[in-house]
Amino acid sequence: MNIQTIMQALQDTALATFIRESGSAFPTLESVHVIGIALVFGTIAVVDLRLLGVASHRKSALRLIHELLPFTWVAFLVCVITGSLMFISNAITYSENILFWWKMGLLALAGLNMAVFHLGVYRRIDEWDTTLPPPAQARIAGLGSMVLWVGVIALGRWIGFL
Amino acid sequence: MATDAIISWLYATPFSTAIRDMLWVVPTVQTIHIVAIAVIFGSAVISDLRLAGVFARDEPLRGVIRRYYPWMRNALIVLLLTGLIMSIGEPDRVLVNSTFWLKMGLVVAAFALAWWIRYPLLRTAAPATDVRTGSQVKALAWLSIVLWCAVIFCGRWIAYTI
Numbered sequence: 175m176n177i178q179t180i181m182q183a184l185q186d187t188a189l190a191t192f193i194r195e196s197g198s199a200f201p202t203l204e205s206v207h208v209i210g211i212a213l214v215f216g217t218i219a220v221v222d223l224r225l226l227g228v229a230s231h232r233k234s235a236l237r238l239i240h241e242l243l244p245f246t247w248v249a250f251l252v253c254v255i256t257g258s259l260m261f262i263s264n265a266i267t268y269s270e271n272i273l274f275w276w277k278m279g280l281l282a283l284a285g286l287n288m289a290v291f292h293l294g295v296y297r298r299i300d301e302w303d304t305t306l307p308p309p310a311q312a313r314i315a316g317l318g319s320m321v322l323w324v325g326v327i328a329l330g331r332w333i334g335f336l
Numbered sequence: 337m338a339t340d341a342i343i344s345w346l347y348a349t350p351f352s353t354a355i356r357d358m359l360w361v362v363p364t365v366q367t368i369h370i371v372a373i374a375v376i377f378g379s380a381v382i383s384d385l386r387l388a389g390v391f392a393r394d395e396p397l398r399g400v401i402r403r404y405y406p407w408m409r410n411a412l413i414v415l416l417l418t419g420l421i422m423s424i425g426e427p428d429r430v431l432v433n434s435t436f437w438l439k440m441g442l443v444v445a446a447f448a449l450a451w452w453i454r455y456p457l458l459r460t461a462a463p464a465t466d467v468r469t470g471s472q473v474k475a476l477a478w479l480s481i482v483l484w485c486a487v488i489f490c491g492r493w494i495a496y497t498i
Contacts, residue, residue, distance in 0.1 A: 197496075205492040209377070209485055211370065216378015231382070231403040232395050241392060245381075327374075328367040335363045 181265035193263035200263060207256040211330070213249035215323050217242045225291075225316025227307030235308065236299050273336050277329035284322040291315035339432065346427040355425030362425060369418040373488065376411035379404035380450060380484050387453060387477035401457045412447060435497045439490035446483035449476060 184190060193199045221239055224230045230238050261268050268274045295302075295311035302308050308316075346352055355361050385391035386400040423430045430436050453476055 201493055201496045205489040208370065208373065208488050208492055212374040212377035212488065213381065215371065215374035216381065219375065219378065220382070229403075231386075231392060231400045242382075324367075324371060327370050328363075331363050331367045331370065335359070 177269060178266065181269045184262045184265040187262065189259070190262040190265065193259055200260065203256045203260050207253055207260070210249045210253035210256060211327060214246055214253060215327065217246045217249070218319060218323060221246075222316040222320045225308055225312045225319075227313060229306060233304045235312075236303050268333070271333055271336055273329050273333045277326055277333065280322055280325045280329060284319060284326065287315060287318045287322060291319075343427045343431055346424060346431075349424075352424050352427065355421060362422065365418045365421050369415060369422070372411045372414040372418065373491075376408050376415065377484050377488070379407045379411070380446075381481055383408075383454070384450075384477040384480045388474045398457045401454050405454055405458055408447075408450060430494065433494050433498060435490050435494045439487055439494065442483060442487045442490060446480060446487055449480050449483065453477065453480070 185194070193203065220230060221242055224235055224238055232238055232241075261274075291312070295309055295315070302312065307313060382391065383401050383404040386393075386395070386397060392400055423436075453473060
């Protein structure tokens with residue numbers, strides 16, 4: 175089975191057909207997707223800025239991360255669900271859109287950046303928890319995250335224009 | 337009708353034509369618009385949840401509000417400017433659009449509410465009695481989050497309605 179057959183099967187499902195043919199399903203998904211993006215990027219930017227050395231509403235970087243990350247993850251899950259539903263509604267078209275794959279690639283890089291941070295300088299966070307500015311590794315992770323997420327948003331917008 | 341004349345004139349201006357002719361302008365401006373939505377919505381949700389008493393309750397209210405309000409105000413300025421560019425580029429699709437005007441009404445309501453709840457806390461030496469507290473403020477904080485979500489919904493629906 176090649177990719178095209180899978181995509182065709184995806185967009186032939188009853189759910190995908192409903193989203194494609196209903197007038198209001200797609201814009202509703204888009205709206206919820208934007209609310210999710212706003213919460214993902216809004217909360218991640220607060221953490222990223224703290225990693226870059228911008229003081230936040232509390233001193234401890236660890237507590238800030240623990241406090242905000244649940245919001246980020248729930249919002250990200252909302253984005254994944256709404257994004258997947260939009261994707262299946264026109265699976266063939268999206269799978270042939272190179273910018274869609276660039277967006278997925280940047281998402282993977284953002285995940286990798288987060289993994290490097292968590293396995294690296296985050297393990298020593300008690301050494302720099304209330305220090306401003308944080309160590310270089312943390313600042314690089316913060317900057318990288320910010321740049322990658324803006325890239326994800328930009329590509330998401332460009333998908334519709336290609 | 338006067339509106340039609342204004343739209344035709346605006347549509348024909350070199351600035352409006354340039355926005356449409358340079359194909360990168362609209363998606364780029366939309367990307368900046370979404371990043372600013374994330375900043376205003378993220379800041380609003382974080383400080384509204386603090387006002388509602390469900391987030392960062394161990395941090396003084398004034399500190400949390402003052403941390404995020406300038407970001408909300410600056411994001412609003414960016415949103416108005418990028419929104420203005422999009423409206424000038426496509427005045428025929430925006431200025432006669434009922435969802436657009438509903439959105440503008442909601443933006444005024446949402447920001448006025450946000451400011452009204454916050455301004456006693458933003459003044460440097462507000463007497464403690466002047467600070468809005470209690471269940472009314474909690475309810476208004478939740479209403480504020482709902483209003484911002486409605487703004488985002490309307491923003492996406494402008495493209496689908498007349």
